[in-house]
Amino acid sequence: MNQFHHISVLLDECVEGLNIRSDGIYVDGTLGGGGHSSRIAAKLTTGRLIGIDQDASAIAAAGKRLEPYQERVTLVHANFRQLDNVLDDLGIDKVDGILLDLGVSSPQLDEGGRGFSYMVDAPLDMRMNHAGAQDAHNIVNNWSYEDLKRILYEYGEERYAPQIASAICRRRETAPIETTLELVDIIRGAMPPAALREKQHPAKRSFQAIRIAVNDELNALSDALAAAVPRLNPGGRLAVITFHSLEDRIVKSAMAAAAKGCTCPPEFPVCVCGKKPQVKLVTRKPIVSDQTELERNPRARSAKLRICEKL
Numbered sequence: 001m002n003q004f005h006h007i008s009v010l011l012d013e014c015v016e017g018l019n020i021r022s023d024g025i026y027v028d029g030t031l032g033g034g035g036h037s038s039r040i041a042a043k044l045t046t047g048r049l050i051g052i053d054q055d056a057s058a059i060a061a062a063g064k065r066l067e068p069y070q071e072r073v074t075l076v077h078a079n080f081r082q083l084d085n086v087l088d089d090l091g092i093d094k095v096d097g098i099l100l101d102l103g104v105s106s107p108q109l110d111e112g113g114r115g116f117s118y119m120v121d122a123p124l125d126m127r128m129n130h131a132g133a134q135d136a137h138n139i140v141n142n143w144s145y146e147d148l149k150r151i152l153y154e155y156g157e158e159r160y161a162p163q164i165a166s167a168i169c170r171r172r173e174t175a176p177i178e179t180t181l182e183l184v185d186i187i188r189g190a191m192p193p194a195a196l197r198e199k200q201h202p203a204k205r206s207f208q209a210i211r212i213a214v215n216d217e218l219n220a221l222s223d224a225l226a227a228a229v230p231r232l233n234p235g236g237r238l239a240v241i242t243f244h245s246l247e248d249r250i251v252k253s254a255m256a257a258a259a260k261g262c263t264c265p266p267e268f269p270v271c272v273c274g275k276k277p278q279v280k281l282v283t284r285k286p287i288v289s290d291q292t293e294l295e296r297n298p299r300a301r302s303a304k305l306r307i308c309e310k311l
Contacts, residue, residue: 008035034062156209
């Protein structure tokens, strides 16, 4: 439990962006190690913080970190896509702020046994929720060539997706692929020498793709965004930190659609759909880490923070 140490990205920018009121109700939908939550809870007096995470290890670690604020903190073991159900179960109709930090926690990456890392040998797993039915072993060993190629292209933006998917299918014909470094070896072998000389680890994109598929991350994000805006009080804010372009496009598009309201075709002279803007954009361009933070935490390099406010 003590090993669940995670450096919260864009911490000051998030807390400032949420515009926290001491009597407000806030949701941290991706609790992690509790870094953002502890800063939010410290600003509350009569308010309340709901911390959600699908990783039981994160819930346990954050619970220790949030002990000084326990009278105003409620922790829930769930996926953030279940936001509506969580709030309904707690008897909460509206909240004053919602934070989603979409990064994989450093302990998940660093704890070899979880199978997230391409640097440590471990069983193929990659589940953020230990109870999840889908794991990396099943995807790598049982999904079709077409499905493997698709997720490598779509989720990993891997230009060698066909070659890697073919190599995986060939190898598993003789015996199941069991470990992370076995998979790394297959990926390396499928890529041309020039690709292996790139600065980025050759397995990074493929591991990202498989992790996203295991945890259904992009659909979960879309579900959470659809639930979040209607749950905000007027003036309440939604803050989302993304770490790759796929996530950022989903967040940018969802916030832009909520800010636009009308869905009528551009050629219509007047609006007939009747849809009104639900939010205003607080950040027209995403907030990114400054040099000081990057020196302290290189994993923050790809982080982007977008914020909108309920009208």
